[in-house]
Amino acid sequence: MTTESNNTSAFILSTLENGIGVITIDVPNESMNVLKAEFAEQINAVFAEVESNTHVSGLIITSGKSNSFVAGADVSMLDACESAEEVRAIAKIGQELFDKIENMKMPVVAAIHGPALGGGLELAMACHARVVSDDNKTVLGLPEVQLGLLPGSGGTQRLPKLVGLQKALDMMLTGKQLRAKQAVKAGLAEDMVPQSILMDTAAEMVDAMRHGKKVRKTKKKPMMAKFLENTSVGQNIVFDQAKKQVMRQTKGNYPAPLRIIECIRTGVSKGTKKGLEIEAQRFSELCMTPESKALRGLFFATTEMKKENGVAGVEPKKVKKAGVLGGGLMGGGIAFVTVTKAGVPARIKDIAQEGIRNAFKYSYDILNKKVKRRFMRKSEMQKQLGMLSAGTDFVGFKDADIIVEAVFEDLNLKQRMVADIEENCNESTIFASNTSSLPIKNIAEKAARPENVIGLHYFSPVDKMPLVEVIATEKTSDETISTTVEFARRQGKTPIVVKDEAGFFVNRILGLYMNEAANVVMEGEPVEKIDKALVKFGFPVGPMTLLDEVGIDVGSKVAGILYDAFGERFALPTAMDKLTKDERKGKKNQKGFYVYGKAAKPTLMDKLTFKKKGKQVDESVYRVLGVSPKTTMSEEAIAERCVVQLLNEAARCLDAGIVRNPRDGDIGMIFGTGYPPFQGGPFRYMDSMGIATLVEKLEGYEAKHGDRFAPCDLLKSMAKENKTFY
Numbered sequence: 001m002t003t004e005s006n007n008t009s010a011f012i013l014s015t016l017e018n019g020i021g022v023i024t025i026d027v028p029n030e031s032m033n034v035l036k037a038e039f040a041e042q043i044n045a046v047f048a049e050v051e052s053n054t055h056v057s058g059l060i061i062t063s064g065k066s067n068s069f070v071a072g073a074d075v076s077m078l079d080a081c082e083s084a085e086e087v088r089a090i091a092k093i094g095q096e097l098f099d100k101i102e103n104m105k106m107p108v109v110a111a112i113h114g115p116a117l118g119g120g121l122e123l124a125m126a127c128h129a130r131v132v133s134d135d136n137k138t139v140l141g142l143p144e145v146q147l148g149l150l151p152g153s154g155g156t157q158r159l160p161k162l163v164g165l166q167k168a169l170d171m172m173l174t175g176k177q178l179r180a181k182q183a184v185k186a187g188l189a190e191d192m193v194p195q196s197i198l199m200d201t202a203a204e205m206v207d208a209m210r211h212g213k214k215v216r217k218t219k220k221k222p223m224m225a226k227f228l229e230n231t232s233v234g235q236n237i238v239f240d241q242a243k244k245q246v247m248r249q250t251k252g253n254y255p256a257p258l259r260i261i262e263c264i265r266t267g268v269s270k271g272t273k274k275g276l277e278i279e280a281q282r283f284s285e286l287c288m289t290p291e292s293k294a295l296r297g298l299f300f301a302t303t304e305m306k307k308e309n310g311v312a313g314v315e316p317k318k319v320k321k322a323g324v325l326g327g328g329l330m331g332g333g334i335a336f337v338t339v340t341k342a343g344v345p346a347r348i349k350d351i352a353q354e355g356i357r358n359a360f361k362y363s364y365d366i367l368n369k370k371v372k373r374r375f376m377r378k379s380e381m382q383k384q385l386g387m388l389s390a391g392t393d394f395v396g397f398k399d400a401d402i403i404v405e406a407v408f409e410d411l412n413l414k415q416r417m418v419a420d421i422e423e424n425c426n427e428s429t430i431f432a433s434n435t436s437s438l439p440i441k442n443i444a445e446k447a448a449r450p451e452n453v454i455g456l457h458y459f460s461p462v463d464k465m466p467l468v469e470v471i472a473t474e475k476t477s478d479e480t481i482s483t484t485v486e487f488a489r490r491q492g493k494t495p496i497v498v499k500d501e502a503g504f505f506v507n508r509i510l511g512l513y514m515n516e517a518a519n520v521v522m523e524g525e526p527v528e529k530i531d532k533a534l535v536k537f538g539f540p541v542g543p544m545t546l547l548d549e550v551g552i553d554v555g556s557k558v559a560g561i562l563y564d565a566f567g568e569r570f571a572l573p574t575a576m577d578k579l580t581k582d583e584r585k586g587k588k589n590q591k592g593f594y595v596y597g598k599a600a601k602p603t604l605m606d607k608l609t610f611k612k613k614g615k616q617v618d619e620s621v622y623r624v625l626g627v628s629p630k631t632t633m634s635e636e637a638i639a640e641r642c643v644v645q646l647l648n649e650a651a652r653c654l655d656a657g658i659v660r661n662p663r664d665g666d667i668g669m670i671f672g673t674g675y676p677p678f679q680g681g682p683f684r685y686m687d688s689m690g691i692a693t694l695v696e697k698l699e700g701y702e703a704k705h706g707d708r709f710a711p712c713d714l715l716k717s718m719a720k721e722n723k724t725f726y
């Protein structure tokens, strides 16, 4: 192989002996390849070099990085743009360069190892064929929607041609990434091979294409798919359905998905040229929206957090074995992520065989589903299950580096667990409590080694919820903090370090929000209206549904703890007391705000008349509460009244050092409760609303509903000084 172009460029041309040119992308000073507008000149130069070289009759585009093909356009570059015009120019550069690749007279093959995302996949799609490595790192997707954007360099036009309209819509509207095997199955790549023969395979492909051979397999489509994808009537059905689904899921809060549909639709009905025009236009407009700015903020925040380990400069210890106390829903989930995500063997202890069985079943059920859907080999499932072991005593605990307890919320029991671990494990074993409400300092009160005791609060369901709160007491050592943070990250979680006070961060501010929703119910607002109002605001579920899911009894217990700690502001709404007396616990005992069990299922008549039985309010709940439902408030007013409480308390938590900075608070609420991501979290939302406006609103509520709405000191002083959180 000979190298021809200069090596300060991100695009290096070399030639193989058989007349195949190789463009290797290796962006200097970046850990992953990303595309920047300033590369246009370099790319044009390298293409000119290819075209002027009479020995080159085929081309491979690949990456010089071991961890990525190309992870997309540089998000920081987009973030720095000050006008839509600037963004549009960037999109146009990408479109023109990729058109150039597509129009090359010689065959061009992309050899992909690692993520090919966003602009990276758009580049690969402009090539005439793609071969992917079978590595787990290799993923292909257009995740722009997650940044509030759309694929702006031809993606909306090229993807449907490769994978079909329906699959393309699904990928672009969700940002879903395909693994190598799925990419081949979808028609996005022509072949999948081990990384060791990736380049040879790409070269063979180029050679075959040079000799006029077709490398793309055409798949037979069922009649229905042909109708939906290839006729204008069918396409209209697909687009209309997609639009309806988007509106159902986003409640109109996210502009990008509708623009994606518009771009694809334009391309399909008016041709690629028009499609590309509208794509660049909409891309640039979206980039300037507050929704995209907020979502980009989340990307930067999470990327930054991946590098932090809780205490700057303190190296974490490597966890090689973990123990889990309690085989319930939480314990089972914690053992699952320990084994499957962190790859760390986990030993479970429960007092009963039933608990052990439950914990194993938790992992088995999830993995078995993956095997059935062919996302995982059976041998891999067996390997992962083989890392789980269990018993009713402390056998196998001695050499564990960390023990996570997930037993009942009972202080005495948890203190006993600390003593048991100090007795049965080694001196450096960390004791991490998954309590959701008990102060960690109380759990550590009788500990002989309090420096090893820490809180590690997971959210349910553990395998799905991305957040954990790491709670250090004044005695917890820095090494314990950094080791726990690193362990949680290996489990696939995003950890935030919070202060040891009742409810920590997420449950504390959520508590006040839920209380307000219960107060609104007591004023006679219908249950379903309150839920609808907050779903429209952007939460995944409303507060009444959430209470039913979490358990009204659990909610009352946490509310009581918060009241004891913080006083009148957290006064328990009378609703909670009445519901508890009626033994209404929510979904778990099929008695809550909504109807569950048999009564919730469609009757024979419903089935015969194709009537869908949606979620129904259990009307008897109003009798229990002593109210007759009648609505006097608008949905906006309901949402605002609950949300201002949450915002006020979030600011109070920041002021008290419960969260270290607004970034952690925003990530905590979005990842822990599903707080609307398009707002960027409560702190960003307060900034965009204006602190003075919020204080004014709170004072208005205070005058009408009492002291619990009094704006906190931090908000008042920020309003006076015209400050923002970011």
Ligand SMILES: C[C@H](O)CC(=O)SCCNC(=O)CCNC(=O)[C@H](O)C(C)(C)COP(=O)(O)OP(=O)(O)OC[C@H]1O[C@@H](n2cnc3c(N)ncnc32)[C@H](O)[C@@H]1OP(=O)(O)O
Pocket: 031, 032, 034, 071, 072, 073, 074, 075, 076, 091, 094, 115, 117, 118, 119, 120, 122, 143, 144, 147, 149, 150, 151, 152, 153, 155, 303, 306
């Ligand atoms: C015109 C186009 O259509 C518009 C676009 O392409 S928009 C961009 C679309 N692409 C994306 O959204 C992908 C964003 N990146 C990711 O999701 C993840 O980084 C990833 C899955 C690629 C890798 O994740 P992971 O292995 O955990 O590595 P991670 O720590 O996130 O990233 C590694 C480095 O690459 C950087 N990076 C990755 N993708 C980036 C991007 N698109 N822009 C800027 N930087 C990026 C990160 O900032 C980080 O930099 P650092 O080492 O200096 O801190």
